[in-house]
Amino acid sequence: MTVEPFKNEPILLFQDEAERKAMQAALAEVKAQLGRDYPLIIGGDKVVTGDWLPSHDPSDPARLVGRAAKAGPAEADAALEAAWKAFETWKRWPQEHRSRVLWKAAAIMRRRKFELAAWMVYEVGKNWVEAIADVAEAIDFLDYYGRIALNLKGPEAVPLHPYPGEDNEAFYIPLGAGVSISPWNFPIAIFTGMLAGPIAVGNTVVAKPAEDAVVVAYKVFEVLEEAGLPPGVANLLPGIGEEVGAHLVAHPDTRFITFTGSLEVGLIITETAAKRIPNQKWIKRVVTELGGKDAILVDETADLDLAAQHIVASAYGFSGQKCSAASRLIVVDKVHDLLMEKVTERSEKLVVGPAEENPDLGPVINAEQEAKVLKYIEIGKNEGQLVLGGEKLEGPGFFIAPTVFTGVDPHARIAQEEIFGPVLSTIRVKDFDEGLEVANATRYGLTGGVFSKSRERLERARYEFHVGNLYFNRKITGALVGVQPFGGFNLSGTDSKAGGPDYLHHFVQMKSVTERF
Ligand SMILES: NC(=O)c1ccc[n+]([C@@H]2O[C@H](COP(=O)([O-])OP(=O)(O)OC[C@H]3O[C@@H](n4cnc5c(N)ncnc54)[C@H](O)[C@@H]3O)[C@@H](O)[C@H]2O)c1
Numbered sequence: 283m284t285v286e287p288f289k290n291e292p293i294l295l296f297q298d299e300a301e302r303k304a305m306q307a308a309l310a311e312v313k314a315q316l317g318r319d320y321p322l323i324i325g326g327d328k329v330v331t332g333d334w335l336p337s338h339d340p341s342d343p344a345r346l347v348g349r350a351a352k353a354g355p356a357e358a359d360a361a362l363e364a365a366w367k368a369f370e371t372w373k374r375w376p377q378e379h380r381s382r383v384l385w386k387a388a389a390i391m392r393r394r395k396f397e398l399a400a401w402m403v404y405e406v407g408k409n410w411v412e413a414i415a416d417v418a419e420a421i422d423f424l425d426y427y428g429r430i431a432l433n434l435k436g437p438e439a440v441p442l443h444p445y446p447g448e449d450n451e452a453f454y455i456p457l458g459a460g461v462s463i464s465p466w467n468f469p470i471a472i473f474t475g476m477l478a479g480p481i482a483v484g485n486t487v488v489a490k491p492a493e494d495a496v497v498v499a500y501k502v503f504e505v506l507e508e509a510g511l512p513p514g515v516a517n518l519l520p521g522i523g524e525e526v527g528a529h530l531v532a533h534p535d536t537r538f539i540t541f542t543g544s545l546e547v548g549l550i551i552t553e554t555a556a557k558r559i560p561n562q563k564w565i566k567r568v569v570t571e572l573g574g575k576d577a578i579l580v581d582e583t584a585d586l587d588l589a590a591q592h593i594v595a596s597a598y599g600f601s602g603q604k605c606s607a608a609s610r611l612i613v614v615d616k617v618h619d620l621l622m623e624k625v626t627e628r629s630e631k632l633v634v635g636p637a638e639e640n641p642d643l644g645p646v647i648n649a650e651q652e653a654k655v656l657k658y659i660e661i662g663k664n665e666g667q668l669v670l671g672g673e674k675l676e677g678p679g680f681f682i683a684p685t686v687f688t689g690v691d692p693h694a695r696i697a698q699e700e701i702f703g704p705v706l707s708t709i710r711v712k713d714f715d716e717g718l719e720v721a722n723a724t725r726y727g728l729t730g731g732v733f734s735k736s737r738e739r740l741e742r743a744r745y746e747f748h749v750g751n752l753y754f755n756r757k758i759t760g761a762l763v764g765v766q767p768f769g770g771f772n773l774s775g776t777d778s779k780a781g782g783p784d785y786l787h788h789f790v791q792m793k794s795v796t797e798r799f
Pocket residue numbers: 463464465466467468472490491492493521522523524525526527528531542543544545547548550551571572573574604605606700702728769770774775
């Protein structure tokens with residue numbers, strides 16, 4: 283088998299007329315399909331329950347994107363049973379055959395790239411660039427995990443020291459049937475990656491998508507089905523997190539859980555999964571990728587124009603609804619005022635509006651999130667100076683103006699709690715040393731950035747800025763599969779490093795076999 287080296291799917295910026303036309307056509311095609319119903323998928327069967335989860339467009343909440351059948355405990359039990367049944371055969375597939383299914387799925391996604399992006403524009407309010415980048419990342423996960431799974435194949439993947447008189451070998455085997463619980467903010471990329479990883483190495487999965495992204499999840503399953511993934515290897519189970527999600531986590535038949543979402547839910551899952559239930563034969567493997575309170579530190583040597591451009595991209599891309607988003611800006615006193623002028627000047631030019639019009643910022647995801655962000659803005663008014671935004675904008679959608687606070691204390695709530703919206707809290711520090719201390723003074727540790735021309739400071743930050751993904755002199759969002767393995771320290775999760783060379787190790791166990799001759 284000839285396997286070409288992995289290459290990232292190109293990111294489109296829609297500067298080209300042909301790309302813009304393709305996206306407009308895809309939006310029109312998808313718009314004509316809004317409002318349909320989608321079943322659960324259990325063991326390859328399409329199942330409806332009589333109960334529905336509606337999904338609305340956050341740019342225009344009156345618009346129904348679609349309804350997904352809502353799963354309950356009975357469907358969760360059936361899905362786990364189907365996953366274990368499929369495991370018996372899927373685990374025996376040669377690795378090359380499993381990888382080919384992933385590559386085929388990548389090829390299908392590539393062909394459906396604009397259409398899949400258009401679904402995200404309507405379902406979660408991504409602008410075109412963010413939406414197409416999300417599909418590109420999903421394609422990368424499929425292509426990349428299919429390739430690195432080959433490195434875990436057979437005893438040759440585990441070099442051992444020879445021992446006289448004995449034949450020793452060790453090899454990786456899959457864990458079994460597990461559960462993948464995903465967030466809405468990267469509804470194709472993260473959803474696909476969390477399925478593709480475990481499946482690549484022979485496990486089977488029950489996927490519980492986020493309530494706000496159920497239609498897009500179904501679209502991913504269409505791709506997997508067309509790619510020839512056998513029934514039951516992946517099962518689709520939309521439902522309420524606290525109900526069906528919690529049921530799956532606590533289930534004795536769940537072998538592993540891969541979760542991406544908030545810190546609060548991640549901790550509940552970790553705790554629940556740690557309790558052994560009667561008849562449970564294993565210690566559940568739990569992988570969590572959680573929130574962040576990510577900081578960019580700018581010192582007096584930095585290129586301030588470059589810094590301002592990347593701060594704005596990091597803080598407001600997808601309206602700040604990324605775990606990697608810059609939500610704290612830490613600036614050395616000497617350049618604070620000048621930098622803030624540049625940041626606010628750029629931020630106030632950003633266009634906020636319906637995602638289908640490809641604005642700089644679309645809406646936040648739902649009414650609850652809008653209320654949460656506005657609540658934090660009110661808190662911020664007592665914790666710092668509001669220098670830009672701070673309000674809900676006109677329109678039916680959940681639109682919030684890019685917001686900047688200055689003069690924020692490092693321990694203030696808006697400097698410590700994840701807001702997940704277009705809100706930037708600026709902290710003034712006397713020098714780089716204090717800045718580094720402030721940067722690390724959070725319970726999270728996901729992404730971080732430094733803008734500086736000092737080699738000595740960058741090298742210090744390389745080891746002392748305690749985050750899983752650190753960036754120098756560029757934005758702190760947009761990690762690329764195979765290039766920047768992604769995952770955080772501290773309460774940002776188990777540092778699983780999605781899109782990294784070790785990721786698949788979370789979903790295998792090693793068996794050692796010795797024969798004495
Ligand atoms: N570290 C990362 O890689 C990463 C990536 C994306 C998002 N995130 C984080 O995700 C959060 C935003 O996503 P969200 O709002 O969908 O998060 P969330 O925690 O509210 O929900 C995530 C998923 O968990 C489910 N869920 C909720 N309660 C549950 C329970 N008790 N048991 C089992 N499942 C349950 C939800 O239905 C959803 O599918 C932010 O905190 C963001 O930082 C982290």
